[in-house]
Amino acid sequence: MVTSLPRFVVAAPASGHGKTTVATGLMAALAASGHVVSGHKVGPDYIDPGYHSLATGRPGRNLDPHLVGEQRLAPLLRHGARGANLAVIEGVMGLYDGQIGGEGFASTAHVAAITRSPVVLVVDISSASRTIGAMVHGLASFDPAVRIAGVILNKAGSQRHADEVRRSIEPLGLPVLGVLSRDDGIVAPSRHLGLVPAQERDEAAQALDRLATQVAERIDLTAVVEIARSASDLDADPWDPADHVTPVAGAPVVAVAGGRAFTFTYAETTELLEAAGCRVEVFDPLSDTELPAGTRALYLGGGFPEVHAAGLTGNTALREQLRQAVADGVPTVAECAGLLYLCQSVDDVPMIGALEASAEMTPRLTLAYRTAIAGEDTLLTRAGERFTAHEFHRTHVTPVHGAVPAWIERGEHVGFAGPALHASYLHTHWAGAPRLAQRLAEAAAAATPLSPPVIRPHAASTSAHEPVPARHDRTPDLGWHGDAELADGLVDLAVNVTDEPLPRWLAEALQESMTHIASYPDPTTAEKAVARRHGRAPAEVLATSGAAEAFTLIARARAWRHPVVVHPQFTEPDVALAAAGHAVHHVVTRAENGFRLDPDAVPEAADLVVVGNPTNPTSVLHPAADLRRLLRPGRVVVVDEAFMDAVPGERASLTSVPMPGLVVLRSLTKLWGLPGVRAGYVVGDGEVVADLRRQQPPWSVSTAALAVLTATAGDEATAEAERRARLVTTQRAVLVDGLTELGIPVVTPAASFVLARPGTGTHARLRAAGFAVRRADTFPGLDDSWVRIAVRKPSTTRSLLSTWRSLT
Known part of the structure; x- marks a missing residue:
């Protein structure tokens, strides 16, 4: 059937240019303007379609030639777009990037060519100008089968x-459809497998509304619709699940895991099961205490059980029912996250225990297309059958010798299987292999419905996590530090120093510095290295003995008339200013607005303003634009960026922004684990830095500290810092999501620690249970209903969360 479907593909030169942000924003803006929009994603990714669904109000769909075959792309596109008058297809990676060695197979360009869809190119222009024109020209002329119809400039x-940039593109005859500035982007938070699913973002709908408004204001939607309407007709019938399966009798119930921990399921999977005569019932393993009535089969799809481990393990009634169901032979399919859920444990946190295997987080991401062979007849497969799949995880399951494998992949046995079980890391798209749905439906029809579980009475839950109104009528102990929390036998979650090992090159630099200890230290080389890193003049850099010395120098540098410290934050500025004889004024941010800085709340009379970014202890990252608004003639603004190197890309950093009166402090203590070396630096307004230099005693920065400054300013250090920052992001997600599952309010974090509000007395209860967290009542603006928790490896975090749950 030949039919017209207005459509376009959103692509980019590479990952990170803003495809998801722009594609989702376009879907939302077009839907808000009256179009019925269907959202599609090139590739196997589950997460982006969740945002598409939120933007369009329709299921997000995937178009992946590896998983479903080229011949099914157009039919699946038409199926997903039934009832819509416009389809938006978000690409994957760079426009021409596909399977390695596949000559662009499964790339965005491949899908655009097969579906004959015009391409709207999103380009991050933050680091170039006229070169963008050359890049766009190359992309537009690389493959005649791909038609780039317009460009959106991002950042x-x-x-x-x-x-x-626009002038460099004009000669190509391609319209620039809109421009988004660096401060416009609304970015979905990421974790170890990419973006955080929309289902897990309580603020996702509000963020999407803001994004849709910005896109409508800054992108020519009329021109975008015209590009969509220029797409040629599709000569393909819509895919229909009923054409590929035969209904079974009895409408057997298939229980499908959902909720925040299990968000990775293709829409076509449940559509095929329903077409095969099953009744699909979704249950949430985090909150439902029993399976749906009459359950005859289980489908446990992908998601993040490792992130939500504390919540999953706490649902003991459902875990026991699931364990018994698998043991009794209830047909069970488990893909990736479902496999982890069936294991004995994930990072020592108990799971269902249906498999004699355990799982743990690893630093390595496994991400690849696979072609697997069935070694034996199992619940889903028959010996010798071949299936296409993809693999996407950062965990490892300890294999069990002698177990029947679900697949044979690259000559290795993969997963666990049997007559009533099929569990592995491999994700399959059942539209490409509908016999999988047929076989599960037939097994469900032949199975006996589960009996209702025996409900045992249990004690009512307490309200230990109810927030307690903060009191600000006391004098905090400004001299208290995190290391004062430590004692023998306590797990350290109080000190914000990494537990990552010292990099080899940094250890060697420290060792080599010992050969120079017979000479007085000279900071010249180190300051030049730091200056090069941040694109500043050496005169604008001052090496310091950590941030503490920098605050002391600032306090003594001038006769401050009205110094202001923004709180809650690190108390060292207060201590230094008071010691220098200054009367310190506070501007206190509040929990009600997420401890965000209001520049207008700072008095005009302030001639010195000190603010952290990200702020200790709130972990809040203030927008650079808000900090710049603090600048005034005659005022010095000090931004403490001691934890900025824990932020991927160091977004919002002002170290490379020369502005009158602006001074930035950096500490190398936290990220590199060097509290005993005392290494830091100041970068900023040359006049202010000169005043600080005059206050500094000779040779105050040690030879070892200067060696650290020099070593951590190089390219190798920059790459390692970015890796560590991304590791912090991954590990922090485990802590934040675990606390959320426990019902504990958390301030949205950006650094290597999290501020939570579990209620009064929690600090002491955790300490008695063996965990040291940072008390918060020593910070102005907070009381003992708050605690600050350092980010640690997932196994440590999960141990904390499990203990915490037992305390309530």
Whole structure:
């Protein structure tokens, strides 16, 4: 059937240019303007379609030639777009990037060519101008089968910058459909497998509304719709699940895991099961205490059980029912997350225990397309059958010798299987292999429905996590530090120093510095290295003995009339200013607005303003634009960026922004684990830095500290810092999501620690249970209903969360 479907593909030169942000924003803006929009994603990714669904109000769909075959792409596109008058297809990676060695197979360009869809190119222009024109020209002319119909410029630094890029593209005859500036992007938070699913973002709908408004204001939606309407007709019938399966009798119930921990299921999977005569019932393993009535089969799809481990293990009634169901032979399919859920444990946190295997987090991401062979007849497969799949995880399951494998892949046995079980890391798209749905439906029809579980009375839950109104009528102990929390036998979650090992090159630099200890230290080389890293003049850099010395120098540098410290934050500025004889004024941010800085709350009379970014202890990252608004003639603004190196990309950093009166402090203590070396630096306004230099005693920065400054300013250090920052993001997600599952309010974090509000007395209860967290009542603006928790490896975090749950 030949039919017209207005459509376009959103692509980019590479990952990180803003495809998901722009594609989702376009879907939401077009839907808000009256279009019925269907959202599609090139590739196997589950997470982006969740945002598409939120934007369009329709199920998000995937178009992946490896998983379903080229011949099914157009039919699946038409199926997903039934009832819609416009389809938006978000690409994957760079426009022409596909399977390694596959000559672009399964790339965005491949799907665009097969579906004959025009392409809207999103380009991050933050680091170039006229070169963008050359890049777009190359992409547009690389493959005649791909038609780039328009360009959207993302992360423009200014109107002048955008105009320069626009002029470089004009000769190509491609319209620039819109420009988004660096401060416009609303980015979905990431974790160890990419973006955080929309189902897990309580603020996702609000963020999407803001994004849709920005897109509608800054992108020409009329021109975008015209590009969609220019797509040629599709000569393909819509895919229909009923054409590929035969209904079974009895409408057997298939229980499908859902909720926040299990968000990875293709829409076509449940559609095939329903077409095969099953009644699909979704249950939430985090909150439902029993399986749906009459359950005859289980489908446990992908997701993040490792992140939500504390909540899953706490649901003991459901875990026991599931363990018994698998043991009794209830047909069970488990993909990736489902496999982990069936294991004995994940990072020592108990799971269902249906498999004699355990899982743990690893630093390595496994991400690849696979072609697997069935070694034996099992619940889903028959010996010798071949299936396409993909693998996507950062965990490892300890294999069990002698177990029947689900697949044979690259000559290795993969997963666990049997007549009533099929569990492995491999994700399959059942539209590409509908016999999998047929076989599960037939097994469900032949199975005996589960009996209702025996409900045992249990004690009512307490309200230990109810927030307690903060009191600000006391004098905090400004001299208290995290290391004062430590004692023998306590797990350290109080000190924000990494537990990662010292990099080899840094250990060697420290060792080599010992050969120079017979000479007085000279900071010249180190300051030049730091200056090069941040694109500043050496005169604008001052090496210091950590941030503590920097605050002391600032306090003594001038006769401050009205110094202001923004709280809650690190108390060292208060201590230094008071010791220098200054009367310190506070501007206190509040929990009600997420401890965000309001620049207008700072008194105009302030001639010194000190603010952390990210702020200790709140972990809040203030927008750079808000910090710049603090600047005034005659005022010095000090931004403490001691934890900025824990932020991927160091977004919002002001170290490379020369502005009158602006001074930035950096500490190398936390990220590199060097509290005993005392290494830091100041970078900023040359006049202010000169005043600080005059206050500094000779040779105050040691030879070892200077060696650290020099070593951590190089390219190798920059790459390692980014890796560590991303590791912090991954590990922090485990802590934040675990606390959320426990019902504990958390301030949205950006650094290597989290501020939570579990209620009064929690600090002491955790300490008695063997865990040291940082008390918060020593910070102005907080009381003992708050605690600060350092980010640690997932196994440590899960041990904390399990203990915490037992305390309630």
